[in-house]
Amino acid sequence: MIKGVILIGGPQKGTRFRPLSFDLPKPLFPVAGYPIIYHHIHALSQIESVKEIFIMGFYQPNEDLNRFIVNAQTEFKIPIRYLQEYKSLGTGGGIYHFRDVLRSGNPKAIFVLNGDTAGDFPLNAMLDFHLKSNCSFTILGTEATENQSVNYGCIVEDKQTHEVLHYVEKPENYVSSLINCGIYLLSLEIFDYIRDELTKNNSTDYST
DSSP states (O other): OEEEEEEEEOTTOOGGGTTGGGTSOGGGSEETTEEHHHHHHHHHHTSTTEEEEEEEEOOOOOHHHHHHHHHHHHHHTSOEEEEEOSSOOHHHHHHHHTHHHHHTTOOSEEEEEETTOOSOOOHHHHHHHHHHHTOSEEEEEEEOOHHHHTTSEEEEEOTTTOOEEEEEESOSSOOOSEEEEEEEEEOTTHHHHHHHHHHHTTOOTTOO
16 A cells, blocks of 8 residues: 655645635646646555545645545545644644654655645556566656756766665755755654654644
8 A cells, every 4th residue: 555645734734826826726826727736646546555645735625626636536446634733844744743743653755745736647657667676765857958957956866776866955055956846755754864863953833
């Protein structure tokens, strides 16, 4: 079994979409005729082993979001739940906060997709690579120009094994043209790594 998580952030984001984002949450903005996170759910539903999808953020539940979730469950025949953060916890923080829900049933891995990512989602190919490589964590990357790359997380990889050798988030200077797409496939070990980092930083903000 595999689970899917779509990170949608909260209402203080989407400032570049104002005034449109005052009335409609950014994750429901239409892209190619559908709300942007519809494409994420569609991609996840194409993987037979994905049995549950979570939308995670700190928007207050509202009619638009509730209606979208009900309609998506009906269309894709897969359970979809909204996990509301009590405040913005960030990518790792939200995942750790809801760790008991995500670990329930002992899934083999968890897909985590940033909700503002648009494009093709080669999730089946990513899953095949992840399983064949027997790795703990997989990041989907793509090539960008040198000028574009500094606006994203930059990955330095081993060209033979595709192992991540170095990673810098939005570097001041050019590091690599291979950038992070904001799509991850994580084993349950991720919760141990996050716990260790929180312990190191003496943070109690993410406990359930």
